[in-house]
Amino acid sequence: MNEPVLQIKDLKVDFSTYAGTVNAVRGVSYDVYKGETLAIVGESGSGKSVTNQAIMKLLPQPPAIYSGGEILFDGKNLLDQSEKQMEKIRGNDISMIFQDPMTSLNPTMKIGRQITEVMLKHQKISKSDAKKRALELMQMVGIPMPEQRLNQYPHEFSGGMRQRVVIAIALAADPKLLIADEPTTALDVTIQAQILDVMKEIQKNSQTSIIFITHDLGVVANVADRVAVMYAGEIVEIGTVDDIFYNPQHPYTWGLLGSMPDLNEEKGQKLRTIEGSPPDLTNPPKGDAFAPRNPHAMKIDYEQNPPMFKVNDHHFAKTWRLHPDAPETELPDIIKNRYMQYSGGVKE
């Protein structure tokens, strides 16, 4: 594979609160390569959004404390950059798309100005050229009649159209990395499908890398090249989309995959659930954070936090199950089915 655009190494983020220090991100490492989409999945509170807001340094300090690790982008550690330097990077090299398109647009500004603002700030470009480029961008993200739409306000747009505007703004400066934090969660399925198509199309043309944060595994299956699964502030499994969906190794990934009905599933079958609730991160557990909810937990899971075990060159999982001395675990049926699909697919 080609070289990484972004490297996160052992990132730790804490929040100081009245109830004590919350270790929200506890040693996260991953790379993002050029032109790929890395999906990050996990429950609310797993630290997926915090990790990615840390890349943009959007977390207010205090309460946030960057207590360790590095975020390498373009050879620079973003954690060492001053606020002034970060301003140059934000919106220029790295852009972000948020979940709610209404709150990320300025309601008192015309759409055209909101799109050109980024370009005028970051690039040496004349107003008329910026406008031309804005029209191109609007066409690219599929907004009909851009000439007229340019002079309208956000409230005159539907939810799906607003999200297209947000994407156009994010792309205005031709960023190397796009962070999309649940960009389609607030949208209808039909609109969601259109937005995902737009994002894929743009990526194909511009080779932008995308970090896609979501909790919808269907969306992950649709957009991702690689997937990182987060739980309690750590990455518990990372691999290609096929690794994660057809050869998952971590019991938490099994739980996530099992709790989603797929449309082909037999009726009457009960959904598998993950019992219990995530750990309190003011006082993170000593061993594997998932152990109390893991029906397959072993004694060592409660005592020592497992390292990342290698499954293959691009697939890693953080579970003692993969230790050479670990006993065989009985796999849940739904996971067995997925394994079977996988090996079946390989034979073809």
Next chain:
Amino acid sequence: MTEAILEVKNLAKHFGSKNNPLKAVNDISFHVMPGETLGLVGESGCGKSTTGRTIIKLYEKTGGEVIFDGKHTDQLTRKEQKTFNQNLQMIFQDPYASLNPRMTVFEILSEGYDIHGLHKDKKERRQKINELLESVGLNREHANRYPHEFSGGQRQRIGIARALSFDPKLIIADEPISALDVSIQAQVVNMMKEIQEERGLAYLFIAHDLSMVKYISDRIAVMYMGQLLEIGDAADVYENPIHPYTKSLLSAVPQPDPRTEKNRRRVDYDAAQHDYAEGEEIILRDFGNNHQALCSQREYDSWKQ
């Protein structure tokens, strides 16, 4: 044949002025049998929530009839209205907004008992509430806490407990799991199914998440722009969608399977394709096994093949 618990005939709800009304719900008819789950799906703004709210009389309907438990809902006596209020309950999307933050869970749950006088004495009420909490997977210690002390999934359980406290015959669940995490969604859905099996109650399950709806529903109704386009057994609607809109909607649902996703072919829906001539009768027509779709006679003939 048993009688339907809920029958909706030509229901209409218009907002705005008489001259230029917004037809949020435009002449729709369906029924729900006792103990069954009818899933009502569609995009935002299609009128599915308005339908639910109009049935339970949160909105006054513009036209049509709602027959609940054999009685017309607009001719109820005071006493009958009270029974109606007990037998038809609603669960809302945002569990936090639907619980009073200044009341403990015990107070929230005892309100219904007090209003309807469903208990003999305070001891019985306390006991009933404890049982209720246990049936939704909470425990009795939770009764003394306030809504903000609970997680989203637990709050939705409280909302469900409140709806169950009257032992209703039908619950209208308006997007009850949309605000929850995937793994929590599964917990709540499993619980709703268990309760249904125990008590034999019926659900009108309103949602836009089609995979969950298919999982929980016996039958499914698809709405678009205030109209009911298709209704039938869940399996029929999903496997053999008739109406082009249903086809388009289903083709957009992402599935947790990268291989199917790679080969996904999305179908777009354009309402102009119908090209209905003036005077053509556009009604729900039966395609067998009570699987109905809204179409003209011309379309019926061509779709039937």
